[in-house]
Amino acid sequence: MKRMRSALGAMLVMGGLLATAQPAAAKTHEVNMTAKETEVVVEGSGETYKAWTFDGQFPGPVVRVTEGDTIKFTLENPKTNTYPHAMDFHAAEIDFLKNYRAINPGETISYTFVAKKPGLFFYHCGAPPMIQHVARGMFGAVIVDPKNAKAWPKADREYVLVQSEFFKNPDDVQTMFDRKFDNVIFNGGIFKYHPFVTGGGKLDAKPGERVRIYFVNAGPNEFSAFHPIGEIWDNVYESGNPDNKLNGVQTYVVGPGSAATFDVVAESAGAYPLVTHSLTGALRGAIAVLLVGPDAKPAPLMPMTPWEVAPKPAQ
Numbered sequence: 001m002k003r004m005r006s007a008l009g010a011m012l013v014m015g016g017l018l019a020t021a022q023p024a025a026a027k028t029h030e031v032n033m034t035a036k037e038t039e040v041v042v043e044g045s046g047e048t049y050k051a052w053t054f055d056g057q058f059p060g061p062v063v064r065v066t067e068g069d070t071i072k073f074t075l076e077n078p079k080t081n082t083y084p085h086a087m088d089f090h091a092a093e094i095d096f097l098k099n100y101r102a103i104n105p106g107e108t109i110s111y112t113f114v115a116k117k118p119g120l121f122f123y124h125c126g127a128p129p130m131i132q133h134v135a136r137g138m139f140g141a142v143i144v145d146p147k148n149a150k151a152w153p154k155a156d157r158e159y160v161l162v163q164s165e166f167f168k169n170p171d172d173v174q175t176m177f178d179r180k181f182d183n184v185i186f187n188g189g190i191f192k193y194h195p196f197v198t199g200g201g202k203l204d205a206k207p208g209e210r211v212r213i214y215f216v217n218a219g220p221n222e223f224s225a226f227h228p229i230g231e232i233w234d235n236v237y238e239s240g241n242p243d244n245k246l247n248g249v250q251t252y253v254v255g256p257g258s259a260a261t262f263d264v265v266a267e268s269a270g271a272y273p274l275v276t277h278s279l280t281g282a283l284r285g286a287i288a289v290l291l292v293g294p295d296a297k298p299a300p301l302m303p304m305t306p307w308e309v310a311p312k313p314a315q
């Protein structure tokens with residue numbers, strides 16, 4: 001018995017040693033955001049919109065950490081703002097009443113959480129009426145990379161796309177409840193990645209590259225049916241978790257407040273529009289053209305955000 005105990009003890013010690021030999025110690029990230037009620041460009045013509053944003057950006061900045069990391073978050077609501085704002089991180093598992101409460105102009109709020117689960121998560125303002133704070137642009141994406149980088153194939157290129165409904169009159173909350181959206185948009189712009197539209201851009205890739213699209217649906221109400229025209233998703237990872245792997249998917253539904261990560265490998269040069277196959281959305285703005293060619297340049301995670309085009313001259 002004694003021997004068994006010491007053998008067990010030795011195993012535990014070895015286990016402990018192995019545990020300390022794990023790669024990359026968890027990090028702590030200070031993430032600070034400022035609620036900004038400001039105008040942003042939403043169309044290639046330079047048309048602007050009275051948005052509510054995190055850091056003046058629609059969507060807000062991408063937060064990227066590794067599974068097990070700690071996020072120390074602070075939201076500032078400057079006294080120059082008119083409305084209360086809040087922050088709800090879907091990557092966190094913490095008390096909502098205390099941490100996600102709305103703060104008035106002139107106040108700040110801080111909280112800390114550990115990103116325990118790998119994946120892709122939504123963040124958004126939760127101040128009432130939440131439907132309006134989301135519709136006006138207060139949302140973004142959190143990527144929690146898996147601690148084990150070999151949990152999935154390495155991507156050659158990565159993009160973040162956040163879908164949302166756009167309501168031309170930002171003050172008409174009833175149209176939001178009635179689902180009477182004017183456009184459906186990716187990354188805060190109408191046909192933002194459509195090269196045939198004035199001021200529109202594209203998403204670049206080279207033939208044979210594994211392109212990883214981190215796709216978040218901000219809503220506030222509509223479901224997305226995310227589909228690559230001319231291609232098939234090699235893999236879809238529900239909530240962006242490498243454990244939730246699907247193969248050979250044509251269209252995958254992402255509900256409001258949800259997210260999934262999509263891998264596509266286009267072997268041939270050409271144009272592959274990424275759309276919501278809910279056509280009222282695609283034909284009113286939610287088309288992002290993945291342009292595959294040998295000269296594709298490196299690009300940021302969320303190209304053209306903020307969208308800097310010449311503003312429309314005042315009438």
Ligand SMILES: [Cu+2]
Nearest residue numbers: 085125133138
């Ligand atoms: Cu808000």
